[in-house]
Amino acid sequence: MPTKKVIETKKVSRVFRNGDIEVHALTDVDLIIEEGEFVALMGASGSGKSTFLNILGCLDQPTSGEYYLDNVHVNKLDKNQLADIRNQKIGFIFQSYNLLSRTTALENVELPLVYDRTGRFSNSKEIAIKALGQVGLQDRIYHKTNELSGGQQQRVAIARALVNDPTLILSDEATGNLDSKASIDIADLFVRLNNKGKTIVMITHEPEIAQFAKRMIYMRDGRILTDEIIKDRSTKESALKDLELTS
Amino acid sequence: MKQFLKIFKVAFQAINKNRTRSILTMLGIIIGVAAVIMTISAGEGATQQVQDQISGLGTNLLMISTKEEHRGGINVRMGRPIEKKDLDILQKSSVWMSKISPLVAIGAQVIGAAGYVSTTVYGVSNQYFDILSREIVSGNAFTAEDVTTARKFCVIGETIREEIFPGQDPIGRQIRINKVPFTVVGLLKEEGEGTMGQDQDDIVIAPYTTVQNRLFGHRRGYNMIMASALSEDHILDAEIEATELLRESHRILDQDEDDFEITTQIELQEITGNVTGILTIILGAIASISLIVGGIGIMNIMLVSVTERTREIGTRLAIGARESDILTQFLIEAIVLSLTGGILGIILGIIGNQIIFKATGFYIPTVAYSVLIGFGFAVLVGVVFGYFPARKAAKLNPIDALRYE
Numbered sequence: 220m221p222t223k224k225v226i227e228t229k230k231v232s233r234v235f236r237n238g239d240i241e242v243h244a245l246t247d248v249d250l251i252i253e254e255g256e257f258v259a260l261m262g263a264s265g266s267g268k269s270t271f272l273n274i275l276g277c278l279d280q281p282t283s284g285e286y287y288l289d290n291v292h293v294n295k296l297d298k299n300q301l302a303d304i305r306n307q308k309i310g311f312i313f314q315s316y317n318l319l320s321r322t323t324a325l326e327n328v329e330l331p332l333v334y335d336r337t338g339r340f341s342n343s344k345e346i347a348i349k350a351l352g353q354v355g356l357q358d359r360i361y362h363k364t365n366e367l368s369g370g371q372q373q374r375v376a377i378a379r380a381l382v383n384d385p386t387l388i389l390s391d392e393a394t395g396n397l398d399s400k401a402s403i404d405i406a407d408l409f410v411r412l413n414n415k416g417k418t419i420v421m422i423t424h425e426p427e428i429a430q431f432a433k434r435m436i437y438m439r440d441g442r443i444l445t446d447e448i449i450k451d452r453s454t455k456e457s458a459l460k461d462l463e464l465t466s
Numbered sequence: 467m468k469q470f471l472k473i474f475k476v477a478f479q480a481i482n483k484n485r486t487r488s489i490l491t492m493l494g495i496i497i498g499v500a501a502v503i504m505t506i507s508a509g510e511g512a513t514q515q516v517q518d519q520i521s522g523l524g525t526n527l528l529m530i531s532t533k534e535e536h537r538g539g540i541n542v543r544m545g546r547p548i549e550k551k552d553l554d555i556l557q558k559s560s561v562w563m564s565k566i567s568p569l570v571a572i573g574a575q576v577i578g579a580a581g582y583v584s585t586t587v588y589g590v591s592n593q594y595f596d597i598l599s600r601e602i603v604s605g606n607a608f609t610a611e612d613v614t615t616a617r618k619f620c621v622i623g624e625t626i627r628e629e630i631f632p633g634q635d636p637i638g639r640q641i642r643i644n645k646v647p648f649t650v651v652g653l654l655k656e657e658g659e660g661t662m663g664q665d666q667d668d669i670v671i672a673p674y675t676t677v678q679n680r681l682f683g684h685r686r687g688y689n690m691i692m693a694s695a696l697s698e699d700h701i702l703d704a705e706i707e708a709t710e711l712l713r714e715s716h717r718i719l720d721q722d723e724d725d726f727e728i729t730t731q732i733e734l735q736e737i738t739g740n741v742t743g744i745l746t747i748i749l750g751a752i753a754s755i756s757l758i759v760g761g762i763g764i765m766n767i768m769l770v771s772v773t774e775r776t777r778e779i780g781t782r783l784a785i786g787a788r789e790s791d792i793l794t795q796f797l798i799e800a801i802v803l804s805l806t807g808g809i810l811g812i813i814l815g816i817i818g819n820q821i822i823f824k825a826t827g828f829y830i831p832t833v834a835y836s837v838l839i840g841f842g843f844a845v846l847v848g849v850v851f852g853y854f855p856a857r858k859a860a861k862l863n864p865i866d867a868l869r870y871e
């Protein structure tokens with residue numbers, strides 16, 4: 220079955236310059252991710268994971284190299300086109316949620332639709348409520364961000380990432396601030412989204428969370444060190460059982 | 467257009483969510499605008515009041531007096547006194563002056579039915595009342611004939627009447643001025659305080675002939691000659707004419723300077739114009755300070771919220787907002803806050819003026835340009851400090867905006 224390349228990078232590098240100091244955060248990364256994959260991105264702190272994911276999410280630009288998203292050469296796009304790509308093709312989830320404060324879950328989730336210029340979505344409220352339902356927050360729609368737990372806030376953020384029906388979901392340590400139980404719930408949510416056909420790339424430090432994915436990439440010093448298929452994937456049940464055994 | 471409406475809604479949401487910040491911003495603008503309106507209007511009000519009083523001095527007024535020089539603290543008379551022959555030549559030959567009256571003043575003790583009072587007695591001709599636009603409310607002014615025959619008639623002001631005939635009709639009553647008996651023939655209409663704060667009703671007016679003969683004992687000179695020009699446009703003509711006639715009368719050679727002085731209303735207005743000009747400058751300075759304080763207040767609030775807002779902008783950019791979406795949102799926010807604050811400030815300024823009027827009786831007209839200046843400045847500050855930090859943030863890479871600290 221011919222598959223579609225969602226992500227293709229060719230010799231992508233990112234150098235940060237602070238005065239005289241140069242940090243090579245990313246060096247010549249070649250990577251192909253196909254539709255329907257679920258990739259865990261791991262590596263020590265400072266190995267360049269976030270830098271890479273930000274480039275994949277069109278939040279940052281590589282210093283050199285080429286990046287194709289859905290066969291579109293992203294480096295050739297202008298600011299507005301990049302904004303539209305972020306809006307239409309990418310759902311980005313941050314460790315620190317990045318929700319608007321004093322704003323309801325519903326308003327937060329509706330936000331990407333405000334910036335949609337394709338007119339794909341006729342009833343943004345209905346769509347946002349559906350996305351909140353998908354992450355199990357149907358009874359928290361009118362709660363403000365500060366009235367929700369960390370796990371619930373992260374789910375609002377995931378609903379926001381889902382609402383515009385993106386091709387690609389990127390998650391930078393989405394479970395980093397959550398306890399094991401809440402982390403497993405989020406990982407399970409990713410599995411279910413992946414089962415519905417979403418391509419997912421998630422950064423995590425926790426091997427037990429990475430174990431939910433189909434493929435694991437390990438980075439070191441701005442390069443890909445290993446890239447392998449995960450054989451015995453975790454499920455929510457197995458992970459919860461392990462959690463009970465260890466505690 | 468549809469996009470604009472969506473952003474419009476977002477902007478209103480943002481204003482609403484950040485109520486404290488919005489209110490503080492508006493408060494800065496409200497206070498700035500109200501302060502400017504009130505200070506400028508107060509300055510304008512004071513200027514107008516002074517000018518009204520000067521015009522109230524009598525229209526088209528000219529005052530001709532002997533030249534005096536200030537020497538060692540006292541005024542020394544330099545020229546020849548102004549006297550009868552000067553008056554005669556003016557009355558006979560002038561074409562630009564309609565009314566002419568000499569003035570001799572003397573401090574005197576005035577005794578009436580209820581007591582005595584010290585005041586100034588002005589000796590003038592019957593035309594004095596027209597020159598200074600002073601009206602008689604009861605009785606009559608003395609006539610030209612009374613002046614020629616030096617009758618012992620006088621007209622008194624309200625302050626004098628209260629002292630010596632409290633609650634009584636003074637007309638036809640006898641009073642003594644420095645022991646000389648006079649008959650009160652008229653009562654002046656109340657005028658209140660003059661430009662320099664003097665009581666314009668603390669006055670006794672009598673024919674100058676009588677004052678010269680009876681109170682001075684045959685004095686020849688006058689303190690001054692007062693005259694009114696035919697119209698306001700002819701004050702300069704009248705001044706030139708009076709100068710020529712007096713130089714002739716005083717036999718002043720072509721190369722010599724005048725030995726008299728002519729003061730016109732224009733000069734008076736210039737002097738008080740200077741005074742009120744200074745007043746306006748001081749009030750303007752106060753207004754500018756309140757504007758700056760208000761502006762700094764607005765600026766502070768905006769700067770304090772820059773971190774939070776930059777992250778908000780980062781979030782919006784990350785989920786696909788275009789730079790123009792962000793700019794539109796922040797521009798709408800800034801305009802809405804500044805306009806609302808500006809309008810409330812105008813209302814507060816007008817109410818403030820009213821309150822001062824009610825409390826002190828000092829009428830402050832709300833002048834249009836103060837409203838424009840205050841409003842314009844506030845909107846400018848609001849928009850500049852609301853919009854430009856946002857513009858800077860919207861130009862950042864989304865990830866840099868999100869990481870902003």
Ligand SMILES: Nc1ncnc2c1ncn2[C@@H]1O[C@H](COP(=O)(O)OP(=O)(O)OP(=O)(O)O)[C@@H](O)[C@H]1O
Nearest residue numbers: 235236242244262263264265266267268269270271
């Ligand atoms: N904006 C920046 N300016 C300068 N250096 C940066 C910047 N962002 C990242 N770096 C550097 O790039 C390298 C990679 O950083 P990155 O954030 O990608 O690491 P990471 O793998 O995500 O680490 P962690 O697991 O701690 O999040 C680090 O050495 C970091 O100091």
Ligand SMILES: [Mg+2]
Nearest residue numbers: 268269270391
């Ligand atoms: Mg990271």
